[in-house]
Amino acid sequence: MSTSISVHNLGKKYLLQHRTGQGQPTLRETLTEGMRSIGRRLTGGEHTGAPEEFWALRDVSFEVQQGERLGIIGRNGAGKSTLLKILSRITEPSTGSVQLRGRVASLLEVGTGFHPELTGRENIYLNGAILGMSRAELKKKFDEIVAFAEIERFLDTPVKRYSSGMYVRLAFAVAAHLEPEILVVDEVLAVGDAQFQEKCLGKMQEISARQQRTILFVSHNIQALAQLCDRGVVLDRGEVRLTGPMDQAIECYLDSSVGAGPDAVRPDADCWPSRVTILGSNGGAVRIGDPVEVVVEVCSRRGMSTQIGIEVIDQLGHNLFWLYPQREYLQLKPNCPVKLTCRVDALNLYPGSYSIGVWLGQGGRIEEYFWDRNCLRFDVLHNHEVDYFYNFNPQSTKVYQPFSYSIG
């Protein structure tokens, strides 16, 4: 077995320009700024507005063997996407080096380059070419792709008329039939339905096992990671926290945010939760069946409005429930945190470890500003004032259902 990917001291630096305007510098600004700096030099004035450095990745090193399936996990803003972009040669690193052995295909988004006006058939060819397949290869696999996507009847319909499910199936079908030596996959499965996700995971497993292909996989779906990957890399704020077997990596990831207090500014999001806490009635500790308060403070970079969803997930990444004030929009102003307090009358969770995730966006996932499934880890403690099966099997029982009873 030979090394397929080796990454040495990789770093990626971005310059955060503190300017009044948004986005790119314009030609006009550059010209006036140039004139101004000449003026300053003549008058001996001082320089202002030096850009701030931000390291999205720093000193990242790891190796991947041929045929290995490596999972990359980390919270939002940990540098996962940046790492994938460098590995797929979309952007260049600021420091360090990457050696790749073989052809790389990256799937950072479902349906990259799909054109709504073109038919399914036309898009298969276009998307295939964009992902690096040759026309001969595409012709050979065309029927297989169509069958995998289950869209035979709509092959000659423009994809703008497709349902979102069909769209995703078609897009993934093309990608699943890529046969590169190295396949890089970002959070793309999240959009499909569960059954199709399963099918895709199976396909990836098959590709990697039978043909000794290397797979790099990023996901928030811990089950999918556990199912597909043999090894994992945990990223935290641009640095590698752990490289090891997948179950160890998952444990480390879930542990990485015990008591997450106020967080640093997230340079990649417009708004983010700056503080997440959960308080039980009993001096802060959270016990089964107790009333609890979940408090989330949301910060933003600009004036905007957002909906908020708070989810509670178990250690395996299963969602247990959402706290989602469906009709509420938080009105955010820059640098002015807004606090949302959710009250739960009786916490219906068995003792164990859980995580709180925060989602910010517009309802129906039209727009997603922020999503981190692991903002805060908390423990539910025992409480002998309520009736529950205290020597239960912690792997299987999660939900506590309050009840009353009578005998006779």
Add this chain to the structure above:
Amino acid sequence: MGAAHYWRDLWRYRELFLFLAWRDILVRYKQTAIGIAWSVIRPLLTMLVFTVVFGKLAKLPSNGIPYPVMVYTALLPWQFFANALSEGSNSLVDNANLLTKVYFPRMIVPASSILVNLVDFAISCVILAGIMIWYGFTPDGHAILFPLFFLLALLASFGVSLWFCALNVRYRDFRYVVPFLVQFGLFVSPVGFSSAIVPEQWRVLYYLNPMVGVIDGFRWALLGPAFKINGAGLFVSALLVFAVLIGGIVFFRRMERSFADLV
């Protein structure tokens, strides 16, 4: 990444280059009901206006050739150049979603946008043939040099596009500069008139606009001896085209590594 590697990649991705062009052609003629008609009407109307204004009103010379034929022969490369430039300079920004999601040599994008314009160019060629038949004009043996001047037009368009599309990614307001330059160029290039009206002593200087060389070349090749080409001038134009092209490639390659972060 080595330079040799880059050119090898460019060759490997040649199918993507064709697919992108094919997509744009397909979309263009699917979306606009007057898709093809538009590429016919625009140069025809321009020809009409120039013939009336420069030929009939200003009574500029056309060296014995029907004025519309003279104008349209120049419009052929000019329209190609102008369209390739406007579309080429926006091509990277328009394909931003591709640039941030997949790797391929970025030069494919402006190149394929120029390829798309070849369809319009071909249509224009057919129309010119029609106009020539209408006026009973037959090109002579010079016409064999036509592909050479067409190549020059192609290289000029590609060279300038490389500069413009890279600048467009870097400076977002550059897109407002391009239409102005294109419009300005139409009037300083000998499209509506013959370059013979430029005084002799300024002639070589006039060829510093590379499109002068291209347009005069087209007229010389297609309309024959009535349009003498200035050898020194043509050399100056060709030299400039190559300078712009090579400079463009170097500039583009240097900017390329930051495209995905900027766009």
